[in-house]
Amino acid sequence: MKLPVSTEWALHCATTLAQLDPGASASTTQLAQYYDLPAPYLAKQLKALVKAGLLAATTGPRGGFRLARPASEITLLQIVQAIDGTSSPYECREIRRQGRGALPPDECRHTCVLAAKMAEAHQAWRDSLSGVTLADILTTLPPSAPARTRSRLTEMA
Amino acid sequence: MKLPVSTEWALHCATTLAQLDPGASASTTQLAQYYDLPAPYLAKQLKALVKAGLLAATTGPRGGFRLARPASEITLLQIVQAIDGTSSPYECREIRRQGRGALPPDECRHTCVLAAKMAEAHQAWRDSLSGVTLADILTTLPPSAPARTRSRLTEMA
Numbered sequence: 001m002k003l004p005v006s007t008e009w010a011l012h013c014a015t016t017l018a019q020l021d022p023g024a025s026a027s028t029t030q031l032a033q034y035y036d037l038p039a040p041y042l043a044k045q046l047k048a049l050v051k052a053g054l055l056a057a058t059t060g061p062r063g064g065f066r067l068a069r070p071a072s073e074i075t076l077l078q079i080v081q082a083i084d085g086t087s088s089p090y091e092c093r094e095i096r097r098q099g100r101g102a103l104p105p106d107e108c109r110h111t112c113v114l115a116a117k118m119a120e121a122h123q124a125w126r127d128s129l130s131g132v133t134l135a136d137i138l139t140t141l142p143p144s145a146p147a148r149t150r151s152r153l154t155e156m157a
Numbered sequence: 158m159k160l161p162v163s164t165e166w167a168l169h170c171a172t173t174l175a176q177l178d179p180g181a182s183a184s185t186t187q188l189a190q191y192y193d194l195p196a197p198y199l200a201k202q203l204k205a206l207v208k209a210g211l212l213a214a215t216t217g218p219r220g221g222f223r224l225a226r227p228a229s230e231i232t233l234l235q236i237v238q239a240i241d242g243t244s245s246p247y248e249c250r251e252i253r254r255q256g257r258g259a260l261p262p263d264e265c266r267h268t269c270v271l272a273a274k275m276a277e278a279h280q281a282w283r284d285s286l287s288g289v290t291l292a293d294i295l296t297t298l299p300p301s302a303p304a305r306t307r308s309r310l311t312e313m314a
Contacts, residue, residue: 036256099193121285128278
């Protein structure tokens with residue numbers, strides 16, 4: 001059970017964009033240099049965040065990415081699911097209905113109790129991540145961090 | 158983020174073995190026929206459950222598998238981790254330390270806050286699954302289920 005390596009990229013890039021001045025944006029190149037990541041692959045991840053409505057892409061010579069809404073309205077769950085999708089890690093293929101032990105249909109009207117417990121666990125994971133916003137993450141940074149982030153992103157513009 | 162398909166097999170086979178009479182066991186062939194699963198691949202999964210200390214393998218002509226301890230002492234988390242391992246789905250490669258935005262070492266003495274939040278979510282998932290034992294699952298079955306399970310496993314012995 002593995003999340004894509006780019007999940008870390010997406011979480012960090014979104015956190016970085018949350019530190020920009022209002023209206024400012026950062027390009028793929030700037031973000032790729034900031035974290036020493038491969039720009040073409042990072043571009044694909046940023047696109048996924050745009051598609052999910054978390055980032056807005058601005059065009060033109062000073063174009064780039066910015067948050068599509070306030071940092072307090074973007075959760076870690078939304079970022080992770082933009083990269084990895086929303087499906088549960090547990091796949092129930094209903095083996096209870098097959099083989100010599102196949103259950104009668106009337107005992108299969110409800111979700112298999114094992115699948116239900118796996119779904120509860122996935123929901124606990126989702127609840128944990130949906131309870132943390134980018135704004136929450138920003139409050140944990142040293143007070144001087146946002147200014148430094150902006151300066152380092154800009155100096156390579 | 159996907160668990161192996163055999164996670165479902167392991168959960169169901171363990172639940173089935175939890176319904177046997179004390180001292181009884183079921184062979185790979187019996188379990189494979191019970192759920193219509195490929196015996197050689199199922200054997201590998203059952204071996205993983207033995208290695209994790211959840212099942213005991215008995216040898217001889219009537220050999221097979223039984224629970225290694227009471228159903229009330231085997232959790233869904235233990236079964237899932239016997240199949241998929243214990244590592245977190247989120248991989249933190251410490252990109253905060255690299256590139257033009259690399260943080261100074263003194264700001265990296267603690268776990269990255271994003272990695273910490275992802276670890277909390279994984280712990281929530283673990284807590285959810287470790288709160289459910291095979292004994293809990295058995296209480297949700299119809300009262301007639303265990304006798305039927307035993308009979309169907311035996312008739313193909």
